[in-house]
Amino acid sequence: MSEVGGGWTGAVRRRAVRALPPDKLLPDTQPAYMASWIYVFGVLTVAALIVVLLTGGVLALKGPAWWHVSGTGTYVNGLHLWSVELFMFFMVIHLWGKFFMAAWRGRRALTWVTGAVCFFASIGTAFTGYLVQQNFDSQWIAGQAKDGLNSVGIGAFFNVLDFGQMLMWHIVLLPFALGLLTVWHILLVRLRGIVPPIDAAPDPAEGPTQEAAQ
């Protein structure tokens, strides 16, 4: 690989390899302070998300009404629902842990922000999922939600009574956004590393702390 030239693809490749060399992208050692269950809940969140996407893919192939007429469909729908329940459960515990660790310290603000936005995107994805169940539950939720959303002026372009629009939000737009945010979040964890304990000695590689700079 040449060190210069190669057009924009070469420039992007050099920048990517410089930022995240293979041993940093897929490390085989981690700092001792990673020995915490809070990180296990982060990994469990990703594992649950994979099950959500796989079962959601099967439901998308068979159509939104499949689970009403098939025992297998009901089973796959149940897997989809309960993997989402676990996904939210694990993510909230990971979020609580990172909040009390003040995990945005040491130029990690974007890692924290992408994680927080993932959480809000997940709420939207779960909400649109409830709207496309095609039963009285989804009708009731849509009927209640439209009043709230209209009162803040977004009902005109986010119409919860429009089943087709909500289905597209649920199976295309929001999963795409959530997937991108998740990958970005994990790459930022690799790029910046995990946050050291609050009482740890400052890492000279991180430069002066905010307090020292003041």
Place this chain on the structure above:
Amino acid sequence: MTGHAHSVERVLSPPIDLNGTGRYVHWGVVQLSVANLVVIGVMLVVFVAALLLPFPRGRGRR
């Protein structure tokens, strides 16, 4: 169904019946289902356990 089957069903049934009409608690404008309150309680317990339980030490850490 026999009495034995009934008792097995009772043991295996979840603490909150999700197939029936939900029970709710009211606190001003806040309304929460008992099922959701139980989930929030379990999350708090698991969070505290995650903080307090020792993490097993393995190889490959510096």
